[in-house]
Structures are given as C-alpha cells and as structure tokens.
Amino acid sequence: MKTEFTFGDIVSVAGYENRIFYVDAWREVKETDEWGVSEYVEFELTDAINGEFLDAFETDLRLVCRKQFAEDYLLTYDVTNYPEPSGAAFHFADDYSFGIGYAKKEVVGMEKGPKETPKTARALSAQEVSKRKRETDELLDKYIDLMTLYELIGDEDYKTYADAVMTKLRREAGE
Template identity: 65%
Template sequence: MKTEFAFGDIVSVAGYENRIFYVDAWSEIKRTEEWGVSEYVEVELTDAINGEFLDAFETDLRLVCRKQFAEDYLLEYDETNYPEPTGVALHFADIFPTLPSVESVAEIGKGLKKVASVMAKKKAQDEVKQIDELLDEYNDYMRLHEAFGDVEYKTKADAVLTKLRREASE
C-alpha cells in the first residue's frame, strides 16, 4: 500500500474546515473480518497552528503543501480566524501561564524545610511522650506488685517493659 503523503506535508482534513495539519505518521491497516478483507491507511496528524493531535483516514485528507514548502507557506498563512481546538487536548501554557520566579521557589523551599523541621520535632516529642507513658505504666504495675505481691501485676509490668524495649529500639 502506498500513501500519497509524506512526513511533514501539510494537509487539510474533511470535517476540520479552515485548519491545517502536519503529517506525522501513518499505519497501513489490513483488517480481516468474516465477510472479507479491507485495507486502509490511518494517518496521525498535528495541527500546524495549535499543536492538537488528530487521527484520520487517508481518504479524508487533501494535500495543501509539500514538506519542502511548508515553512514558507506557514510564514504567509493568515491565522486571524483560525478555529479553536475541538478536542480536550491539554495546553500547558493555559495551565501554567507563567513559571514561578526563582525567588518564589526559594521561599517555598525555605517554608518546606521549616515545616519538615516542625514535623520532625513533633514526632520526637510524641515518641518521648509515649516512652514516658510506658515508664509510668511500668512503675505503677511494679508498685502494685510490691504492695500486694500479686503475680498478675508483675506479668503486666514485664509486658510493658517488653513494649518499652521495642519502642526504644525503633
């Protein structure tokens, strides 16, 4: 199968009036179905003005300009009434109209360091508090064991001591 278009040619597409596209790639499709075989060419295109992507059948294309003349053609092309993109393409210029300044990025970095420092201090305080609570619980069970001689208090104190060792090693 031979296509009449070359990479970089500018074409128009049926259904996309007043728009022009670059030919980026094509696929030669041979489709076999129960009732027969069909062959066709599917072409990948890029809008020459706004960069929107489009797939189309070769039969829907019409040559506007060959690749070697494309640059000159686009220099003289009138874009004043060019249609808006029809798809849901993302245009990063719309999402990020201006990039942040170096100074603002540096300020954000300082803020993140401060937040990380505060979070680290908070975590350390929480760990100290948890260990203090375990020590208090251990001491309470040991006092109860000494006061009443009950083995159950000694078992609970040993369990708290095991948990305390585990927490201290983490």
C-alpha cells in the same frame, strides 16, 4: 501500500474545515471480517497551529502543501479566526467507502523551489513559548525574592517593587 502523503506534508481533513495539519505518521491497516478483507491507511496528524493530535483516514485528507514548502507556507499563514482545538479525536470517514473521498491534488508552491529559512515556523513557535516561559519564571522568582525581603526586613519599597512585578505578570498573562 503507497500513500499520496509523506511526513511533514501539510494537509486539511474533511470535517475539520479551516484547519491544517502536519502528517506525522501513518499505518497500513488490513482488516478481515465476515465480508472480506479491507486495506486502508490511517494517518497520525498534528494541528500545525495549535498542536492538537488527530487520526484520520487517507481518503479524508487533502494536500495543502508539500513538506519542503511547509515552513514557508506557515510563516505567511493567517491564523486570524483559526478554530480553537476541539480535543484529541479519531476521525472516521462518513461513508466508509475507502478509495472515494476528499483527496485532491492541490499543492501550494510546486512551481518554485524551497526558500532558505534560518528558522522553521515550528522552531520559531517553540522558541517563542520557551522565551515567554523563561521570562515568566524570572518574574515569579523576582516577585518571591522581593516579598521575602519585604517580610524579613519590612521595608515598603520591597513591597512596592513586588506589586509592580505582579502587575507586569498579570498584564502579560492577559495578552
């Protein structure tokens, strides 16, 4: 079976309005029952913004952006009011009439070539998460060291510094 979508394309899914997903994988399904044989394609998707996983039928997908333009598209994508994840789900077509559905040929940026981007949106996001985790770990280590010194020596300066570190941790967690 030939599919309209390829790995890395960004798509939207019927029933998940205002959300965009990466195409991660697909499988060709041939189902036989008492009424005959059905062939269709199921896609494995990942929410491009919050990482939620989703399975959907090809007929429920609409192309938003081709793979070669995806990272540039995401760098300019407005995530304000982006819906919260609803949990992992398996999405079924409402009408089960395969071949009739949501697919439209709307492509972003097809008329211009891909730009050179030093870092992809996924890499930037992963790098930011890694950086915040590392900073949090360093602050927690610092807090533990200062509290240990306070408990061993009893010097109030260590307690004051530890409290300042905890305040910074709380402030960053609230952001």
